[in-house]
Structures are given as structure tokens and as C-alpha cells.
Amino acid sequence: MTEQTDLTDPIARTRRFHRAVTAEAGALDSSFLGRGRPLGPARVLNTIGNGRCDVADIRSYLGLDSGLMSRLLRGLEDEGLITTASAPNDARRRLASLTPKGAAEFDAYEALSDAQAAQILARCPCPDRLLAAMDIVATALGIERTEIVEIAPDDPRATACLGAYYTELAQRLATGYEVQLSADPEASAMMAPHGAFLVALSDGMPIGCVGLKGTDKGYAEVKRLWTAPSARGMGLARRLMDQLEIRARVLGIDRLRLDSNSALTEAIAMYRRLGWTEIERFNDDPYPDQFFEKIL
Missing domain, CATH: 3.40.630.30 (Gcn5-related N-acetyltransferase (GNAT))
Known part of the structure; x- marks a missing residue:
């Protein structure tokens, strides 16, 4: 591994940040937050649970291609966590909704994610500074959205x-x-x-x-x-x-x-x-x- 010794190098510092967030968020885990599925389907479940039901809207919001979106939805359907159907007034639109099992899984993820966030803040002696930094990063990365x-x-x-x-x-x-x-x-x-x-x-x-x-x-x-x-x-x-x-x-x-x-x-x-x-x-x-x- 190449050591990063230039503390003023903006590229090296940005890449370090990416690695830290990837590891902390569990982006590479096969069982995100210990619930038995990776981050991708968990994010789709979270998005539906937070009120986005139009499949095209979900795909755009998460930045997914149509093939991956279809596979993630199919997997969640096979687990009995969601259902999909055509919109009543437009057969071209597909809508997704949580099943009771899916709603329970959404609640479990919410509790685990809240606990993870609290643990991250507890590590820092200056949580307000950490939150301010996270606000800037989240806004900058999502400004186009x-x-x-x-x-x-x-x-x-x-x-x-x-x-x-x-x-x-x-x-x-x-x-x-x-x-x-x-x-x-x-x-x-x-x-x-x-x-x-x-x-x-x-x-x-x-x-x-x-x-x-x-x-x-x-x-x-x-x-x-x-x-x-x-x-x-x-x-x-x-x-x-x-x-x-x-x-x-x-x-x-x-x-x-x-x-x-x-x-x-x-x-x-x-x-x-x-x-x-x-x-x-x-x-x-x-x-x-x-x-x-x-x-x-």
C-alpha cells in the first residue's frame, strides 16, 4: 500500500475520506447492518419505506440503471418484503410498496442506523464540529440532486x-x-x-x-x-x-x-x-x- 505522507494533498485527503465512509457505511458488507443482505437492496427498501413508490423515481433518486434496479426489486419481492404493481391510472408506471414483513424490516434498519449514527458521534469529542463537516459534505455531494x-x-x-x-x-x-x-x-x-x-x-x-x-x-x-x-x-x-x-x-x-x-x-x-x-x-x-x- 502506498503511504500518504502529504498532509496538504487534496486528492489524497479526498480518497482517504472515501475509504473511511465506504468502510463505516458497510458498502462492501454482504450483510449490511447484520440483516442478511448487502447495502444495495437495503437502500432500495429504505427509499420505499421513506415514501418513494414510483419505480422510475426510485431508480433516478438512487442513480441506478434499469437492469440493476430490476434485480434489486426482484430480490426484495422474492424475500416477501415488497410488492410491485402498475399504477391505477397509467399501466406504464410501476409502483412499489412495503409488505408488513418489509415494514418490519424497514423499522429494524432504522433502529440499527440510528444506533450506528449515535456511536459515530460518541467517538468525537466535538460532535458539533463533526456534524457541521458532515452537513457540508452531504450538501456538496448532493447539490445537483x-x-x-x-x-x-x-x-x-x-x-x-x-x-x-x-x-x-x-x-x-x-x-x-x-x-x-x-x-x-x-x-x-x-x-x-x-x-x-x-x-x-x-x-x-x-x-x-x-x-x-x-x-x-x-x-x-x-x-x-x-x-x-x-x-x-x-x-x-x-x-x-x-x-x-x-x-x-x-x-x-x-x-x-x-x-x-x-x-x-x-x-x-x-x-x-x-x-x-x-x-x-x-x-x-x-x-x-x-x-x-x-x-x-
């Missing part, structure tokens, strides 16, 4: 993002931040047909959000743009803004406004890059000191 979905602003995934956003504002603004003192939009104003609320999901975990607040003033407002620290610099904020503009056009909105605070230098620089124009103050919110408009 990050989904942007429209949900209600009171959905738990939305409120999780908003809570993190408000906490960060309280830390970054010289005045602190109390959401009840801001011009906080009503939830109904960020729902169709007036507006929208978008969340970015990385393997199901919310890592960013942005809201579109409808008004009766001839424009709509962009509100609550936030991305998790682990996702910054990867283009996610721009993707959220691009998708929000598309949604605005669908709703027949052609003029957008937003406000910000000069402490949020990265956001203000992005707005300027995206073609937003600085304008005079248009609201009485006590926190913003920068105001922008964009004509779609």
Missing part, C-alpha cells in the same frame, strides 16, 4: 428554515432581531393564488427557503431568503431566486421588490448580480436599510 419544492409556509420544513433564518438575523444584525417587530407577512400572502413559498430539500432535509408575498400594491415582495451555512457558495440561493421568479410569472406578477440589511453583504451582492435595482424605502419595517426592485 437538491429539490426545490413549493409548500405551505406553516409546513414543518418551512418553519424549520424560518427559525434558523430568524436566529441568524438576531446574531448578525447590530440591532438584533425579533420577528414580531418586523413587517412579517401573513402566511396566506405566501400561498397561491397570491404568492408562494419554496423550500430546498437535500435528501429530504430542508437547507434553504424563500417566500413570495403577494400584495395589492402593484408588486409582490421576495421574503425570507435563507440557505443553510453548509450550502453557501454552491449556487443554491440563486436557484431559489430563479425558481421564485418563474413562480411569480406563472401567477401573473411582473414587478418584484425586496428589502435587506447592509449587514447581509453576500445577499446584497447577489441581488445586484441578478439584476435587481436599488430603490427608495417602500415600507416601515425597522430592520432593513437596503431596498431593491426587479421588473420581470
Whole structure:
């Protein structure tokens, strides 16, 4: 084995990371987590158990070719863990679902995986640093698969993002931040047909959000743009803004406004890059000191 002695070599360090994760995850084990089958079928079972039932969607999500997907499904069917059938309204689509035996196996994997994760965190004297590093890695490796979905602003995934956003504002603004003192939009104003609320999901975990607040003033407002620290610099904020503009056009909105605070230098620089124009103050919110408009 070639010894890796250059502690600054990014390639060697990345390959070491790959080997560590492969070994820890049991990617080469013939009995993943001791349940009698390798990682491949276990991941398919996990994906179905987490709510993905369309076979084409599962294959795309896991990055599998059709031949391997068919073999993995057949093996799980032979074990009596899943069933597959044509979709009621489209015979070309196949749907997979867990049997009672499969649901029990899914639960067993969940308990074992949770215990494994707890053991990994317990080894590290600084688990918060380890978690922050894992968040960055997971986001970077999955950034192309990050989904942007429209949900209600009171959905738990939305409120999780908003809570993190408000906490960060309280830390970054010289005045602190109390959401009840801001011009906080009503939830109904960020729902169709007036507006929208978008969340970015990385393997199901919310890592960013942005809201579109409808008004009766001839424009709509962009509100609550936030991305998790682990996702910054990867283009996610721009993707959220691009998708929000598309949604605005669908709703027949052609003029957008937003406000910000000069402490949020990265956001203000992005707005300027995206073609937003600085304008005079248009609201009485006590926190913003920068105001922008964009004509779609």
C-alpha cells in the first residue's frame, strides 16, 4: 500500500475520506447492518419505506440503471418484503410498496442506523464540529440532486428554515432581531393564488427557503431568503431566486421588490448580480436599510 505522507494533498485527503465512509457505511458488507443482505437492496427498501413508490423515481433518486434496479426489486419481492404493481391510472408506471414483513424490516434498519449514527458521534469529542463537516459534505455531494419544492409556509420544513433564518438575523444584525417587530407577512400572502413559498430539500432535509408575498400594491415582495451555512457558495440561493421568479410569472406578477440589511453583504451582492435595482424605502419595517426592485 502506498503511504500518504502529504498532509496538504487534496486528492489524497479526498480518497482517504472515501475509504473511511465506504468502510463505516458497510458498502462492501454482504450483510449490511447484520440483516442478511448487502447495502444495495437495503437502500432500495429504505427509499420505499421513506415514501418513494414510483419505480422510475426510485431508480433516478438512487442513480441506478434499469437492469440493476430490476434485480434489486426482484430480490426484495422474492424475500416477501415488497410488492410491485402498475399504477391505477397509467399501466406504464410501476409502483412499489412495503409488505408488513418489509415494514418490519424497514423499522429494524432504522433502529440499527440510528444506533450506528449515535456511536459515530460518541467517538468525537466535538460532535458539533463533526456534524457541521458532515452537513457540508452531504450538501456538496448532493447539490445537483437538491429539490426545490413549493409548500405551505406553516409546513414543518418551512418553519424549520424560518427559525434558523430568524436566529441568524438576531446574531448578525447590530440591532438584533425579533420577528414580531418586523413587517412579517401573513402566511396566506405566501400561498397561491397570491404568492408562494419554496423550500430546498437535500435528501429530504430542508437547507434553504424563500417566500413570495403577494400584495395589492402593484408588486409582490421576495421574503425570507435563507440557505443553510453548509450550502453557501454552491449556487443554491440563486436557484431559489430563479425558481421564485418563474413562480411569480406563472401567477401573473411582473414587478418584484425586496428589502435587506447592509449587514447581509453576500445577499446584497447577489441581488445586484441578478439584476435587481436599488430603490427608495417602500415600507416601515425597522430592520432593513437596503431596498431593491426587479421588473420581470
